Amino acid sequence: MKYCPQCAHRLITVRLEGREYLACEWEKCNYVFYDNPLPVVAALVEHEGQILLARNQAWPAKMFGLITGFVEKKETPEEAVSREVKEELGMDADIVSLIGIYPFFERNELIIAYHVRTCGNPVLGEELAEIKLVPPEKLKPWAFGTGFAVQDWLNRRTVQE
Numbered sequence: 561m562k563y564c565p566q567c568a569h570r571l572i573t574v575r576l577e578g579r580e581y582l583a584c585e586w587e588k589c590n591y592v593f594y595d596n597p598l599p600v601v602a603a604l605v606e607h608e609g610q611i612l613l614a615r616n617q618a619w620p621a622k623m624f625g626l627i628t629g630f631v632e633k634k635e636t637p638e639e640a641v642s643r644e645v646k647e648e649l650g651m652d653a654d655i656v657s658l659i660g661i662y663p664f665f666e667r668n669e670l671i672i673a674y675h676v677r678t679c680g681n682p683v684l685g686e687e688l689a690e691i692k693l694v695p696p697e698k699l700k701p702w703a704f705g706t707g708f709a710v711q712d713w714l715n716r717r718t719v720q721e
């Protein structure tokens with residue numbers, strides 16, 4: 561962003577309470593581009609006792625992850641995660657629990673992660689290239705983004721046993 565969406569003057573870098581933001585250079589306009597993180601829902605999908613991981617069309621061959629998507633306007637996070645599972649896997653999701661909320665600074669997102677259960681036969685939506693089922697004991701969390709939710713889910717699972 562280069563220009564103010566309110567008055568079309570230039571945006572300049574300012575410091576407010578120790579943080580840097582882009583803000584309008586015109587003294588009569590008080591626009592600040594806060595660039596707040598976007599909420600994203602993630603589903604750790606338990607499908608018939610295994611964990612379903614998905615590879616997005618745009619991802620490299622061996623990269624799999626959780627089902628994710630943006631929360632739409634006037635949609636609760638629970639509705640969003642159910643909708644994403646339906647769109648991407650063609651199955652209804654039962655929400656088991658909220659795993660947690662995780663910042664993903666690199667993408668300026670805030671991930672709201674749920675454990676969900678599905679049954680039936682997955683039918684892949686157009687965003688997905690392929691899926692795989694992994695037994696929970698073989699699930700290996702990755703050290704970014706939704707991987708921290710996978711780690712927390714596994715830790716709690718171990719404690720319960």
Ligand SMILES: [Zn+2]
Nearest residue numbers: 564567584589
């Ligand atoms: Zn302005």
